Amino acid sequence: MHSKRRKILFYCQSLVGLGHLTSSLLVIRELSTYADVDLIHGGQGLQQMPELPGFRHLRLPTILIDSATDELYAPDSDDPIENVWAERAAAIERFLDWPYDAVIVEFFPFGRRRLKKEILGLFATVRQRCAAVPIFCFVREILVPAPLDAEQRMVKLVREHIHTVFVRGDPNIVHFEETFALTADISDRLVYVGYVSPPLPGQWPIRQNKIVVSQGGGEIGMNLLRSAIQTAPLLAEYQFLVVTSSRASTTEITELQALIRSENVKVVSFLSNFQEELLTAALSISLGGDNTLMDVICTRTPALAFPYGGNSEQGLRIQKLSGKGFISVLSQTDLTPALLCTKIRVAINQPYPDEIIAMNGAVEMSNRIALIIDELVTV
Template sequence: MHSKRRKILFYCQSLVGLGHLTSSLLVIRELSTYADVDLIHGGQGLQQMPELPGFRHLRLPTILIDSATDELYAPDSDKPIEVVWAERVAAIEQFVDWPYDAVIVEFFPFGRRRLKREILGLFATVRQRCGAVPIFCFVREILVPAPLDAEQRMVKLVLEHIHTVFVRGDPDIVRFEETFSLTAEIAERLVYVGYVSPPPPASWPIRRNMIIVSQGGGEIGKTLLRAAIKTAPLLPDYHFLVVTSSRALTSEIAELQALVSSPNVLVVSFLNDFQENLQSAALSISLGGDNTLMDVISTRTPALAYPYAGNSEQGLRIEKLAGKGFVLPLTETDLASERLSIKIRETINRTYPQQTLAINGAAEISRRISAILEGEFYEG
């Protein structure tokens, strides 16, 4: 039983995409049963944030990474980047409501090094205002491999600041040390909590002859969507629901619609109830981002995934999940219509694996934080 309602400060800044924010919100939903959560987030925002008891959120002036130059820039501002940094600091100072019982930071220190001064500045203020409250880190199971000296800096920051590193993943699929060679040095603080995905449905709808084709963002996804649209005439008994990214331009959607040559294709820019649609789909075809894959696995939907070549993390996750039969990988040559239609039929007709994955990460993080705050507290 909780002695009192807690207060938790949560920092999540994604420099590309929405996946980090989406999984952070799943954790916050669990925490909100016993804690008021203040979320500081930056990067791409959601059209609508969830309504939860005691939940406040601050969206910082956006800073993103320019993939061409690898420089940080502020897409919504013509001010110098230094000014935007200062605006962010001021916004945080106005928003926070000291003291807090705990702090959660998404991904840092294993990533987000470009935001190090903002995050370490926050940590310093936390120490000053709240004393030795635990700071938790919440990180995905696969990192983009870093040179040894960078790993050593990450270890040093964990040992200086982080009470527990929650790894969102299942060690039966991928172990943290496969992409982080110094894992042994922080092993005492590392806990696998399972993948963070929405809870599986209470009741399962009947699968229909529907194939959901989705992309994350950017050029890479369009190749996959185009291939699916061109393959649709070969599979007239299936309905193709092609979901562009919510940021797709009208011209990009029009270009895809112009490719449609059979009545069994619908192009939409956003699916509000992605998971519900998956539950009744015969197949998912996607780029294999971790959030999409978790939706696919928690709904036990047969899946084809086309890993983004520029991101070793997706390739490795797909390879590991494919090894257990949860997903089948696609290569560039598989995107030719004849081949893709054969892959689609094969995947739909395969027996789905019996094994289950640990996908209850959000509830597990919440449970562990609660136990630590309720004094089942170990000196880390």
């Protein structure tokens, strides 16, 4: 299919959580079948990055958003933020290995406006060094709605810089225009590739009486884990596997363990085989984060989701999927043991929907990029 091995530059910055990096790595895994990929990433890091042929990665000095002040700060540095930006720029310059056949930027220009100077600087260098190579955007299907003038700026940036906007989503579930009013202005560059999830298992094991309760990669959701532990004595026939965030402190884990009143609860701080655990679970209970939902749907596991109030994007996705019967929504009042017990029993016993959701986004996007690069090279 490919005349020669390609080289792709990938830029992904997470300002909260791990979802963006996880999705990007699934795409990189597919790209690595025909391209060497250089990834520039920042924010929260994974404990272990994948080993793939021709894969290099640079983790930039971390810059995060302070949820209290909404200001950017560098958690690992006492230097002024300007120094950290300069350090990042120098690290990028040392890392880049020209030339590239394509560039992929995750989320920008639909988000990451705080990183605009760094990203546009990178685009300018790419144009200087590699002329008209395509720059692709990789974005989730639901955005945090923005004012019209902000959307107009995003459209302008797409038209100036982006060859194709790859949307990780299925229009049968959510349309991009539901949270981006000016979608029609970029419809000629927009392609839905399907949700990005890990590859499906070769065989489907038998489900056990096990409930996986997970917090995701962030720092919220302890109340959900507490409620599940307190509900466990009412459901003695089920094993509760309670998975905290890998960022949970020893104090938080000790506090959860102190709540255990029944022998059917196990608390762990990280699961390397989360998808395998879901495959054999009767139910998933989670905050309904992006990656957790993908794992839940891809493994066709019945699910309860407790949407995090601070994230309208997750709330809308959960609402859409619950409307199709894939998950049931939990509210704050459902977190008492008696009500949560009822919700659990109902969710486990209701039939699973027949509808199939497009989940092959990583493969689809990788294939489309290969075709575009081949076409541009032969023109």
